[in-house]
Amino acid sequence: MQIQARKTSAHPIATAGFLTPGLGLLALFVVVPILLTAWISLHSGSMAMSYSQLQWVGLHNYTIIFQQSTFRTALINVFLYSAANIVIILPLAVLLGMFLQQTSIRAKNVLRTVLFLPYMIPTVAVAIVWGYLYEPQYGPINQILGWVHIPAQDWLGSINEAMISLVILNVWQTLGYYVVIVVAGLTEIPQEYYEAASIDGASWFQQQLYITLPLLNRSLAFVFVILTINTLQIFDPVYVLTQGSPVNSTDVVAYQMYVTAFNYGQAGLASAMAMVLLAVILLLSLAQLRLFRSI
Amino acid sequence: MIHIYTKRYRTSRARGRFPAALLQYATTLVLICIMLFPFFWLIASSLKSPSELGAIPPIWWSAHPSFSSYITVFEVIPFARALLNSVIVTVCSTIGILVTSIMAGYVFAKHHFRGKNLLFIGVLATMMVPQFIMLIPLYRMMNAFNLTNSYPGLILPNLANGFGIFLMRQFISGIPDDLIEAAQLDGASQWTILWRVVAPLLRPAAAALVLFAFVFQWNNFLWPLSIVYTQDMSTVVLSLNSLRTYTSSITFTNIVMAGTAIGILPSVILTLAVQKYFIEGISMTGIKG
Numbered sequence: 001m002q003i004q005a006r007k008t009s010a011h012p013i014a015t016a017g018f019l020t021p022g023l024g025l026l027a028l029f030v031v032v033p034i035l036l037t038a039w040i041s042l043h044s045g046s047m048a049m050s051y052s053q054l055q056w057v058g059l060h061n062y063t064i065i066f067q068q069s070t071f072r073t074a075l076i077n078v079f080l081y082s083a084a085n086i087v088i089i090l091p092l093a094v095l096l097g098m099f100l101q102q103t104s105i106r107a108k109n110v111l112r113t114v115l116f117l118p119y120m121i122p123t124v125a126v127a128i129v130w131g132y133l134y135e136p137q138y139g140p141i142n143q144i145l146g147w148v149h150i151p152a153q154d155w156l157g158s159i160n161e162a163m164i165s166l167v168i169l170n171v172w173q174t175l176g177y178y179v180v181i182v183v184a185g186l187t188e189i190p191q192e193y194y195e196a197a198s199i200d201g202a203s204w205f206q207q208q209l210y211i212t213l214p215l216l217n218r219s220l221a222f223v224f225v226i227l228t229i230n231t232l233q234i235f236d237p238v239y240v241l242t243q244g245s246p247v248n249s250t251d252v253v254a255y256q257m258y259v260t261a262f263n264y265g266q267a268g269l270a271s272a273m274a275m276v277l278l279a280v281i282l283l284l285s286l287a288q289l290r291l292f293r294s295i
Numbered sequence: 296m297i298h299i300y301t302k303r304y305r306t307s308r309a310r311g312r313f314p315a316a317l318l319q320y321a322t323t324l325v326l327i328c329i330m331l332f333p334f335f336w337l338i339a340s341s342l343k344s345p346s347e348l349g350a351i352p353p354i355w356w357s358a359h360p361s362f363s364s365y366i367t368v369f370e371v372i373p374f375a376r377a378l379l380n381s382v383i384v385t386v387c388s389t390i391g392i393l394v395t396s397i398m399a400g401y402v403f404a405k406h407h408f409r410g411k412n413l414l415f416i417g418v419l420a421t422m423m424v425p426q427f428i429m430l431i432p433l434y435r436m437m438n439a440f441n442l443t444n445s446y447p448g449l450i451l452p453n454l455a456n457g458f459g460i461f462l463m464r465q466f467i468s469g470i471p472d473d474l475i476e477a478a479q480l481d482g483a484s485q486w487t488i489l490w491r492v493v494a495p496l497l498r499p500a501a502a503a504l505v506l507f508a509f510v511f512q513w514n515n516f517l518w519p520l521s522i523v524y525t526q527d528m529s530t531v532v533l534s535l536n537s538l539r540t541y542t543s544s545i546t547f548t549n550i551v552m553a554g555t556a557i558g559i560l561p562s563v564i565l566t567l568a569v570q571k572y573f574i575e576g577i578s579m580t581g582i583k584g
Binding site: 009010011012014015017018019021022023025026028029030031032033034036037040047048050096099103105107108110111113114115116117118120121122123124125126128129130131132133135137138139140143146172176229232233235236239240254257258261262267270271274275277278281285 | 316319320322323324326327329330331332333334336337340348349350351352353355394395396398399401402406407408414418421423424425426427428429430431432433434435436438439451452454455456457459460484485486489510513514516517520521531532535536539545548551552555558559562563565566567570
């Protein structure tokens with residue numbers, strides 16, 4: 001009896017009443033739509049058709065999208081985009097986090113603020129500004145490169161450079177957020193460890209290698225997973241700046257899904273694309289979490 | 296005493312650890328310049344004349360800076376209306392998220408019932424789901440209820456927010472049970488306890504949530520793009536995109552940049568005013584989750 005008394009709420013009406021709005025909204029606008037996306041992905045039909053009009057096609061939509069070279073390209077592109085972001089942001093976030101944590105100069109608060117600021121402004125605005133920065137003739141980036149005798153680049157107009165241009169834009173915009181997470185992880189490491197290490201004669205570098213990095217494991221796992229989830233979803237800069245061009249070099253899954261759904265009206269194919277990307281995101285983040293747990 | 300102690304302690308540690316103060320200043324300065332350069336270019340371009348915008352090599356600062364583009368942008372598109380739309384959508388969404396999150400967060404933190412942990416894990420899982428996975432059914436839902444191109448259509452899906460519930464639960468867990476039990480002994484109802492005892496203590500968490508929710512809604516692009524199809528229902532971010540598309544000529548850059556500068560202003564002001572809460576919010580949910 002006692003156990004049961006603890007398991008049921010002392011205020012059942014309040015419990016249910018307080019939970020209903022929040023959880024009801026999540027069910028209606030998140031859970032149900034995910035299930036519907038899975039359902040639509042097994043059917044063929046347009047965006048305007050009602051659910052009863054959709055025709056069951058089984059896994060046919062998945063077969064079709066994997067036969068399309070454009071979808072395979074979009075999938076590879078988004079992997080490359082994500083990998084490039086991780087390779088650049090992860091070490092930079094750790095270095096900058098350590099720098100912010102260990103310097104005592106006043107200006108570091110300004111640095112922390114300006115690092116974090118771009119993360120809070122609309123990605124569309126960031127894309128617009130960077131579009132002009134990258135402008136081959138009228139933009140300042142090629143001009144600055146010219147000062148150090150590097151030839152002008154085509155940036156967003158070049159098949160080889162368009163993707164890395166989007167990566168640089170994203171690094172500039174989101175780095176500060178990941179630095180904040182790393183700093184939060186660093187403040188949790190007890191100072192006694194460093195004192196003990198320096199008494200034992202460990203150098204600054206050794207302290208970072210053998211104390212900071214291992215104890216930062218959890219923060220790094222978090223940064224890794226969030227980075228993967230966020231970068232695989234890239235949509236706004238592609239929509240604003242490149243629309244997948246030049247020659248599909250910046251075509252990504254979310255953009256292709258949007259175009260398939262809203263420009264071509266093919267709800268089934270678009271839903272299958274969404275499900276593939278969701279599966280990729282889920283599998284990768286679970287694998288990463290497991291990887292970090294085993295270290 | 297403790298405060299003074301830690302401060303002095305940190306300074307001495309930092310001096311011993313990171314190489315040379317001069318190097319630190321130089322690094323900081325370079326990084327600040329890199330981070331601020333796009334903002335500089337945004338403002339500088341908005342003040343240039345059309346001929347200066349088309350100059351090769353580019354001119355960094357106008358010889359005769361002019362604010363006229365900040366007026367023109369309101370004439371070429373219904374930008375005032377877009378600002379109003381964004382304010383309406385953002386404020387309604389934020390209030391809705393705050394109220395529902397506090398209620399659900401309180402239950403998850405202080406009530407006990409069968410299946411609570413499982414339910415909470417479910418809430419956490421919804422945070423990980425990308426927006427575009429729900430896009431097609433949500434669009435069809437809004438279409439079925441004739442809510443496309445309307446305020447309710449723009450606002451409703453935003454109200455589902457697992458992050459808010461998570462943040463509030465984390466914060467309310469830190470409030471002592473004694474406080475709630477004392478109010479109970481005085482005969483207060485759960486409703487009274489939530490809004491009179493617990494809610495007033497939530498100011499830092501509420502600030503963090505309001506800012507995250509506000510900025511997220513203000514910046515959102517995908518959802519308005521999908522359901523808005525007339526200019527008078529456009530949000531700010533949506534009009535910035537159309538502004539850029541309509542004005543392909545480089546000589547109109549000043550108007551696009553002026554619009555962009557106005558469009559990012561609310562997010563910038565909020566971030567600068569209360570970044571302390573943002574960072575607390577990230578630390579609280581990001582690491583201890």
